[in-house]
Amino acid sequence: MNKIILHIGAHRTGTTSLQRFLRNNADLLTAGGIETLCPPESRHGKIADVVPDWLAQLADTASQRFLISEENLPGTMGHNIATGSLYPNAKENLGRLASLYKPDVVMMSVRELGEYWTSAILFSLARHETTLPSQGHLNAICSDKRSWRDVVADVQSVFPHARLVVREFAHLQDNPKRFLRLATGWDTWADAKLNRRAQNVRPDESAIVSALLERGDFGGLARLGDTKETQIFSRPQRQALFEIYQSDLDHLRKLLGASFLESRKRSEGAQVQSSRWRSDPAPARQDETVFLRIGRTGGRIVQSLASADAAKPDRLHLGNHDDTLISTINKFGRTRKLAFFFRDPVERFVSGFNARLRQGRPRHNVNWTTAEAVAFSLFRTPDALGEALSAQDDYLKSAARFSMASICHLKHDYVHYLHSPDAVRYEMDAGNLIICCETDRIDNNIRQITDALHLSTSIPVGTRENTAPIQSGDALSRLAVDNLKRFCPQEFEIYAACKMAAAELGFT
Missing domain, CATH: 3.40.50 (Rossmann fold)
Incomplete structure (x- = not known):
């Protein structure tokens, strides 16, 4: 039986919804012999100390199964944005935990790179945790060689004996219950209550505009797209990130020692996705x-x-x-x-x-x-x-x-x-x-x-x-x-x- 499950995010892939599901069903899971650790409890101190202490405290309990969900384990979203790279220190960060406990299963989710970076930047911007990156910084993000396959490789090198389950964001996006059941193999999830309402959704245009206005960042405001999509990457940049992601998907489909939960909507809708990037002008509208x-x-x-x-x-x-x-x-x-x-x-x-x-x-x-x-x-x-x-x-x-x-x-x-x-x-x-x-x-x-x-x-x-x-x-x-x-x-x-x-x- 899988005893320790480790869920490492990533950010902006429905992680908060999954963690909310765990908290809402904590009593049911405990009664079924499952203990969970996720934010905010997982952030009461250094994670390298919190997890071992938590496991030690539960050593003498009747619980036999443990699930840890913490998206900051491979790195923070702010560090990703600042460096313009996707979890560049994941191997080092996860390596600090490898000697402390051995997970049986590692769960993670991936997202189309253009969507991931846009969502991460806009979410951080709305929370006043970052500024709108310069065009040069956006270019650096798009030209960075690191992608999801590199993050996955880091995870496998740190936890070589764990089964890796990789979910594509668009797959089971509103159903963390089914994702957990597929990844863990535990039947306790059957009676858990599911709220499909998404958490920490991408901020809308008004929230982004308000954040920029509060900073007086009119240069950033001018760089936003003219559509309600609030695009920060150019069409060529988005296309480049999309193609890198398609290459990542091809790699994940063939990956040994891993289960890949792929979205049919994504694989069958690549052409539709590309069509969203047309540069046709938005329909004229009468403004106040x-x-x-x-x-x-x-x-x-x-x-x-x-x-x-x-x-x-x-x-x-x-x-x-x-x-x-x-x-x-x-x-x-x-x-x-x-x-x-x-x-x-x-x-x-x-x-x-x-x-x-x-x-x-x-x-x-x-x-x-x-x-x-x-x-x-x-x-x-x-x-x-x-x-x-x-x-x-x-x-x-x-x-x-x-x-x-x-x-x-x-x-x-x-x-x-x-x-x-x-x-x-x-x-x-x-x-x-x-x-x-x-x-x-x-x-x-x-x-x-x-x-x-x-x-x-x-x-x-x-x-x-x-x-x-x-x-x-x-x-x-x-x-x-x-x-x-x-x-x-x-x-x-x-x-x-x-x-x-x-x-x-x-x-x-």
């Missing part, structure tokens, strides 16, 4: 258009135009001051169209300060928050606040920084709305940015603006609100301007990126 309401830039004119237009497009969304470049990607997807106005940061600082100083009057009447009331009790002019950012007095400087983070239009800065210069450039390069117009150029470009938003109405020039020019009494001193540039340099960097985008789009 979002107009960002960046405070104190004249965005109310668009609201007026849209309100007067009975035929306003359903796909045009007028954002509020909480909507941002990032939040609209998360809400509408990374191909949504984006429009906004922008303004010189110094002018916007003065305008925003004064608007909140008068509590939005005369058009609005929005009371100060408690923090704003404190800020305006300390600083009655925008120049006073700007100059205080470099005050020698620590209390005054601290009060200025507090005020910058408390006054609504000042804390809702370009970083809040547009994130970074890289984000603006990403939207431009992706073809998402349809309007990027400086406030003082709105009148000159009103027809282009209405055309881009598919609005049929227009209003006379010079009727914009919330964009009054700075009065001479509100002008900032050189010190205040320099302080703003030192205190919030990204505001000016984003402004410069917007200027470039506006010029490219023709909003001059």
Whole structure:
């Protein structure tokens, strides 16, 4: 009878579903004389110590059969990604265990290499355990000589007397119960309860996009495919990995001393698999258009135009001051169209300060928050606040920084709305940015603006609100301007990126 069964993964091949099945049926298995060890218990210390200690503790029990499932035994998924190689230290890692116990059966699963690497990278990316590999790193993965046959060879060299059972991922993918029964030969599995729900499934596009956005990795976002498949490998790269895998399958079919559980779907569907890699463009789709309401830039004119237009497009969304470049990607997807106005940061600082100083009057009447009331009790002019950012007095400087983070239009800065210069450039390069117009150029470009938003109405020039020019009494001193540039340099960097985008789009 097989006494010790060792299941070594691999990662992203349904291992977590198998382990969940074991945990859910632990009492039944124990009653049948089977003890199981799998995460999280298998990770309470070094695995080389955990397994022998676990077996020793069970030596005097009635249990006669033991099953260990730990996919990190041959190596970690993170190490695979970092090295661009498939379990390169498997022989060394497994060799540490060979002298401690002798498994009768070793179980493992393999997966088509393009699918494995994509799933591993995206799963780790969504969990913030890795970044999206560079194109050079992806090339290295595809050109690496190591494949599943090498991992299998390492396993057989470490455990030469064990029977090896290799399952293809697509075979019994949702049925770990049958896989275990075929691999172990134990009949105890017959009464075990099976939940076919997959665990730790590959993250969807929205999860990947959110992870990249949280890092501000707009370069990575730009490299994702245009389809919901979220492809990170090119078609030639995927084809190369697929062909290597087909060679691995041929090798496994002929392997001595091993049982290979092959998916008929995979072997019969190779041509279908290849057809998924066509480079045909995805069908055109209508994307949502979002107009960002960046405070104190004249965005109310668009609201007026849209309100007067009975035929306003359903796909045009007028954002509020909480909507941002990032939040609209998360809400509408990374191909949504984006429009906004922008303004010189110094002018916007003065305008925003004064608007909140008068509590939005005369058009609005929005009371100060408690923090704003404190800020305006300390600083009655925008120049006073700007100059205080470099005050020698620590209390005054601290009060200025507090005020910058408390006054609504000042804390809702370009970083809040547009994130970074890289984000603006990403939207431009992706073809998402349809309007990027400086406030003082709105009148000159009103027809282009209405055309881009598919609005049929227009209003006379010079009727914009919330964009009054700075009065001479509100002008900032050189010190205040320099302080703003030192205190919030990204505001000016984003402004410069917007200027470039506006010029490219023709909003001059």
